[in-house]
Amino acid sequence: MTTGNQQGWLHRAWQSDVGYSFRTSPVAVAAAIVAFVCVFCAVFANVVAPHNPFNLATLELSDAFLPPAWIKDGIPKYLLGTDDQGRDILSALMFGARISLLVGLASVVLSVVAGVSLGLLAGFIGGTVDAVIMRVCDVMLSFPAILIALLIAGVSRALFPNGSEYLAFGVLILAISLTGWVQYARTVRGSTLVERNKEYVMAAQVTGVSPLRIMRRHVLPNILGPVMVLATIQVATAIITEATLSFLGVGAPANSPSLGTLIQVGGKFLFSGNWWITVFPGAMLVVIALSVNLLGDWLRDALNPRLR
Amino acid sequence: MSAIPQPAPLVQAHDLAKTFDVSPPWLNRVLEGKPRLLLHAVDGVSFDIARGQTLALVGESGCGKSTVARLLVGLYRPTRGGLQFDGQDAHAAFRTREGHNTLRRRIQMIFQDPYASLNPRWIVEDIVGEPLKEHGIVTDEAQLEARVGALLQSVGLAPQDMAKYPHQFSGGQRQRISIARALATQPDFLVCDEPTSALDVSVQAQVLNIMKDLQRQHGLTYLFISHNLAVVRHVSDQVGVMYLGRLVELAGKNHLFDNPRHPYTRMLLDAIPKMHDIGRSRTPVSGEVPNPLNPPTGCTFHPRCPHANARCKAERPALLSFQGVKVACHAVEEGRI
Amino acid sequence: MSLLQVQNLIVEFPGRRGTLRALDDISFEIAPGEILGVVGESGAGKSLTGAAIIGLLEPPGRISSGQVLLEGARIDNLPYEQMRRIRGRKIGAIFQDPLTSLNPLYTVGRQLVETILTHLPVTPQEARRRAIGLLEDTGIPAAPQRIDHFPHQFSGGMRQRVVIALALAAEPRLIVADEPTTALDVSIQAQIIQLLKRVCRDRGAAVMLITHDMGVIAETCDRVAVMYAGRIAESGPVHEVINQPAHPYSMGLMAAIPDITQDRERLHQIDGSMPRLDAIPPGCAYNPRCPRAFARCVAERPDLMDAGATRAACWLHDAHAGAHA
Secondary structure, X not given: OOHHHHOOHHHHHHHXXXXXXXXXXXXHHHHHHHHHHHHHHHHOHHHHOOOOOOOHHHOOHHHOOOOOOOOOOOOOOOOOOEXXXXXXXXXXXXXXXXXXXXXXXXXXXXXXXXXHHHHHHHHHHOHHHHHHHHHHHHHHHOOOHHHHHHHHHHHHHHHOOOOOHHHHHHHHHHHHHHHHHHHHHHHHHHHHHHHHOOHHHHHHHHXXXXXXXXXXXXXXXXXHHHHHHHHHHHHHXXXXXXXXXXXXXXXXXXXXXXXXXXXXXXXXXXXXXXXXXXXXXXXXXXXXXXXXXXXXXXXXXXXXXXXX | OOOOOOOOOOEEEEEEEEEEEOOOOHHHHHHHOOOOOEEEEEEXXXXXXXXXXXXXXXXOOOOOHHHHHHHHOOOOOOOEEEEEEOOEEHHHHHHOHHHHHHHHHHEEEEOOOOOOOOOOOOOHHHHHHHHHHHOOOOOOHHHHHHHHHHHHHHOOOOHHHHHOOHHHOOHHHHHHHHXXXXXXXXXXXXXXXXXXXXXXXXXXXXXXXXXXXXXXXXXXXXXXXXXXXXXHHHHOOEEEEEEOOEEEEEEEHHHHHHOXXXXXHHHHHHHOOOOOOOOOOOOOOOOOOOOOOOOOOOOOOHHHOOOOOHHHHHOOOOOEEEOOEEEOOHXXXXXXX | OOOEEEEEXXXXXXXXXXXXXXXXXXXXXXXXXXXXXXXXXXXXXXXXXXXXXHOOOOOOOEEEEEEEEEOOEEOOOOOHHHHHHHHHHOEEEEOOOHHHHOOOOOOHHHHHHHHHHHHOOOOHHHHHHHHHHHHHHOOOOOHHHHOOOOHHHOOHHHHHHHHHHHHHOOOXXXXXXXXXXXXXXXXXXHHHHHHHHHHHHHHOOEEEEEEOOHHHHHHHOXXXXXXXXXXXXXXXXXXXXHHOOOOHHHHHHHHXXXXXXXXXXXXXXXXXXXXXXXXXXXXXXXXHHOOOOXXXXXXXXXXXXXXOOEEEOOXXXXXXXXOOO
């Protein structure tokens, strides 16, 4: 049996050079813990959040505009205060983070799948296919990302004015992933060009393995390193892009607000002194993006053989 | 002349040639007025390899020996010329599904770099087992394990090694794994592209001995590419010397080493530092291998050849038989040397 | 007096899995004008020896004990600035890859002149004159014109000649050459070997030639040191070590090298492989693979001792105890 293969991979990972680098890097460990807490709260918001801000039955309008608990007039029941309709900010943060993370992760997954596939094809087949794909990349890079996302979101709203919530999310995810796939395609193409000339690929060709199988089974596992680093950092970028789009009003729908929506909604109350309605969602966004970015930075250094 | 009819050679190459287009991109050519650039990596090479024998191809950088290796395993298609394998047109067979599968089973290759020839993310069992699975030689896990274990043993490794990753082995052991992989489909013909050049001397000895043993056991035919003439003397039956894409001499091993004919062969043999010729001073031949993109006219060796005349500058010599060996040299043909 | 003396040199690499000892008590000498070959297989530590002498050990590697003396003065414990001045002026270096040894952005002439001016008290015009002279001496045709060419305009063999010229520019007493011909074609190898011998003899420079190619050693060197697992197994005159090796490893090595002058059915092979740095056996590092090992070989590590015409680190040659078969 292939004993060494799947069994104990976690143990091996912990003991490996990368695992050692993680264990001894306080920044990486701290960032990982913070990110884990945020993700946990987001995933299990139903259970963890003290209130459900979207259940109209539990809302009490009299509790509106309560400041955070440590300020005069604040009460411990609503730790971070409430917004204009009496919704608990802390709970809204968790549910909002859930939406943000969902959209962020989904769009990164889509970007990775599209970008890696196109990059593999471009690098492996070369010639005209390569030229076409790379020119498409060049064109896409010359458009600002937000502009593309706005365009797609705006067009779909015009086409489907009464579209369901799922459509809105789908379009949002598509829009964000379209801005991100080019990086993967280029990176993967470069790595593929290097691997393609290695003898183990030639050995597979001489054995008669089909090009598609070679790409999938031989080359792909060897080029995923830089992709993982990129993906980690792009999760943060995707979340921020989503927040921007929601802030601009073309992102998540109002009844399932993401962090960006919360920021936008809360912005109205900033100057009337109810700063907590917009600041806390903003801080949460920064914390998530920062911890994921730091993890990505650590991963890039850990995987770089020369820095070890 | 023998009364017993010789069996047909297993491999027959006839006027094989491969040209690569290394021109600058189309836009650059148009804007900068640059011409097309063609690299004649292999320029008309012909040889036969009898069953169970080893033909060694030697030469310096740019001579095209690696390209010949890749032509013979079907990684490249020849620009001109043909290859017969066991009496059939090989490149036509590669284009049919059945022919392709058969040839891929019967022809295998071993590469130079032991660190790049094994996929670093696969365990040895999968690496050696891939040809077995690809050609349907094994049908279940148990069979695979048994076959892979036997193959590893035949190259001097332990069956338990199949669970390890390549980075856990030394260079010589990795090369043995490559040999085990190449033998998985029980091929008839093995193309070896500088298999020991990256190995230390003592490890090289081990690998060469294994290769010779396996050849005897399985009746394998080898094409052995190398730049190391001492290794070639040890493994080959026939030797072909290449220079800038052409064969300049093709002879039995002893003929070549004891009585080299072509001036380039003589120069090559003379240039090798020999261990037991201590402190010998000699005058090496001048010049370097010319740029393959812009080879000299006529006989490509003439700028460095002490015997070149006007005919050498103008006319390309053909590979002619001469006292039991084949030489492409006007001076030899004319009896000047 | 010896030009270079290496005494009990130990080089270690502290790492997270413990400290690896890459060079373990190396001692040798080079006389002025002599060519010493350092030969060994990969992992034996020959390149590290060269790097330690020039002072170019990559951190975390460091010399943890022992001394390197150049013309009687210690150079292993000098501060960076002083070592920089010695490097180039007293010690020249030639590495394997001529492509990366030269800066592609500067002309060959500029690199030569810069080296000369850094180490010798001459005027720029004189430096340029000397640079042209060096190029001519190393066999570069049309030197007065080619001195203003860039490295990529030279072919591989020509580039290595330029590198040799660069190493000789400041008139060093010692040249450390690390695999100078390995990346070159056989016919160019021969030319470069001849060149190295000639220019070093002409200038009285000693050479430490590091390589894995015994043929190159045979043709070029006066003496040779055979390294194994970070130690010197045998050293002595080239003729003796090649024809009458005293250490079982040297014997195995010489026998394993295929000989172009004769046919052999099987090559002599040494079973096993050189131990990794973290798994060096106790006693003599070669004992697991040695056909003549006995009890003392596992227990005690032998130092270099007289073994006829050479010196070998092998208990078989211990004059004080009876030799065991």
